[in-house]
Amino acid sequence: METWDTIRSRRNVRDFDARPIGQGDLDRILEAARRAPSSNNEQPWDFVVVRERAAAERLSGVWHYGGHIAGAAAVIAFVGGASDEPESREWIAFDMGQAAMSAMLAAADLGIGSCHSAVGDQALARDVLGLPGDREVVLLLSLGYPADRPLAPIAMPSRRAFDDVVHRERW
Amino acid sequence: METWDTIRSRRNVRDFDARPIGQGDLDRILEAARRAPSSNNEQPWDFVVVRERAAAERLSGVWHYGGHIAGAAAVIAFVGGASDEPESREWIAFDMGQAAMSAMLAAADLGIGSCHSAVGDQALARDVLGLPGDREVVLLLSLGYPADRPLAPIAMPSRRAFDDVVHRERW
Numbered sequence: 001m002e003t004w005d006t007i008r009s010r011r012n013v014r015d016f017d018a019r020p021i022g023q024g025d026l027d028r029i030l031e032a033a034r035r036a037p038s039s040n041n042e043q044p045w046d047f048v049v050v051r052e053r054a055a056a057e058r059l060s061g062v063w064h065y066g067g068h069i070a071g072a073a074a075v076i077a078f079v080g081g082a083s084d085e086p087e088s089r090e091w092i093a094f095d096m097g098q099a100a101m102s103a104m105l106a107a108a109d110l111g112i113g114s115c116h117s118a119v120g121d122q123a124l125a126r127d128v129l130g131l132p133g134d135r136e137v138v139l140l141l142s143l144g145y146p147a148d149r150p151l152a153p154i155a156m157p158s159r160r161a162f163d164d165v166v167h168r169e170r171w
Numbered sequence: 172m173e174t175w176d177t178i179r180s181r182r183n184v185r186d187f188d189a190r191p192i193g194q195g196d197l198d199r200i201l202e203a204a205r206r207a208p209s210s211n212n213e214q215p216w217d218f219v220v221v222r223e224r225a226a227a228e229r230l231s232g233v234w235h236y237g238g239h240i241a242g243a244a245a246v247i248a249f250v251g252g253a254s255d256e257p258e259s260r261e262w263i264a265f266d267m268g269q270a271a272m273s274a275m276l277a278a279a280d281l282g283i284g285s286c287h288s289a290v291g292d293q294a295l296a297r298d299v300l301g302l303p304g305d306r307e308v309v310l311l312l313s314l315g316y317p318a319d320r321p322l323a324p325i326a327m328p329s330r331r332a333f334d335d336v337v338h339r340e341r342w
Contacts, residue, residue: 003280006174090264097268109174130341170301
């Protein structure tokens with residue numbers, strides 16, 4: 001898909017149809033995340049991709065609003081270091097945001113919807129994913145084909161108005 | 172450009188040629204940032220876009236490695252709330268990362284290069300941009316046409332190997 005169409009088509013998708021995501025498509029989404037830029041090119045991430053239904057169902061318990069995870073065709077866990085240092089945590093979060101956006105756009109390009117989930121219960125996430133104790137999951141990303149309607153450019157996204165968020169030269 | 176080509180073409184560009192960025196192209200890049208998802212759709216951002224050379228030169232002083240800002244055709248300041256709450260700061264950082272990635276890919280689609288800069292001297296950034304005291308600049312993004320060579324898909328990006336960062340089902 002043309003890039004501009006992809007950017008305008010990405011939306012949160014929480015209900016997925018039963019169609020699986022092909023291995024090649026999933027690897028492309030992961031490759032898009034891998035290519036994201038990061039502070040000093042530190043790439044503070046690992047990606048655990050889950051396709052087993054039982055594991056996805058367990059992962060859906062990590063967050064009150066994580067119900068969409070149980071029905072996803074695949075879930076990517078964005079895993080970083082469990083730093084206690086606030087400034088380090090901010091940079092990891094920023095870089096994870098870049099990697100997630102890159103993955104979501106690569107998915108949208110393939111007609112695949114996505115939805116974020118925060119992770120409250122890190123112990124559960126670590127157990128399901130087999131993570132070492134010095135790692136934590138910053139984000140789970142559900143992926144799958146939309147149950148409702150295919151992705152297509154959205155004319156009027158639910159966002160603050162352009163002239164409200166954009167300032168020219170000065171605030 | 173096709174989305175997959177755009178994702179593979181984005182790279183850090185620090186040296187820009189003298190060509191200005193058209194207003195329509197710049198607005199598309201800002202629109203891509205505006206459309207990014209955010210936690211609870213809070214959209215914790217404002218974007219100040221700077222095209223005046225004198226202002227860009229001053230902004231280049233906010234960070235030791237910000238020299239590329241002085242020569243950019245345009246600079247976007249990603250402005251958020253100056254929160255003292257670590258968890259809030261992390262989510263703002265994550266969402267800013269998503270907005271920045273969306274903007275950078277929209278730029279790459281147009282052949283426009285980009286480079287991040289962190290902001291050390293918030294007082295200087297606030298002064299140049301006329302920001303209220305309760306705001307801070309999370310990121311400056313330089314934009315311009317590359318001085319060296321046009322953007323094109325990169326076969327072997329400088330990143331950890333795919334099989335190193337990607338884990339199947341479990342760590």
